[in-house]
Amino acid sequence: NAGVTQTPKFRVLKTGQSMTLLCAQDMNHEYMYWYRQDPGMGLRLIHYSVGEGTTAKGEVPDGYNVSRLKKQNFLLGLESAAPSQTSVYFCASTEPANTEAFFGQGTRLTVV
């Protein structure tokens, strides 16, 4: 019962470095999402995907890119990390008919 798995769980980056966060789901869900959580800000939507090969911008997309080459995976990329991207990142997935979105356990990213 893996559900939604995020890799890595923790990471420290230097300003200007790049990295990719991986989200994998084993529920065959069509929709996948990346959110970021900052203290006092709740969760905000970065990008989302409504199917393999599709992506769309959310509320705070700047500085991030995403790809959905396989239905089960949704990748979030930071090309040149900035301290403002220090955050906890959550991935989620669901189906259009579902009432519930399933969340991963989060990736805590620190950019120094």
Place this chain on the structure above:
Amino acid sequence: GEDVEQSLFLSVREGDSSVINCTYTDSSSTYLYWYKQEPGAGLQLLTYIFSNMDMKQDQRLTVLLNKKDKHLSLRIADTQTGDSAIYFCAERASGYSTLTFGKGTMLLVSP
């Protein structure tokens, strides 16, 4: 645009009832949710309510929805110290099921 507002902090004594309030702006929301987040942990879905309902009860939890005023509340009966956490209200858009979250209400339960 969509916006979800919550009060930031609530303190109660163990055994009391807690009421966490939320207001939202998107009248086309299909579902409204309450999530719980303990320190350093992910999000746990507590309960949800469909937009055409006005109340839902699930054990110690009661959700009230006033669609006219776009007001949602979560009542926790017999609050326990283990209920101390941050509670997020979220609305789901009718399009691609994206969620808009409030900033969270920190609930502190004292013995």
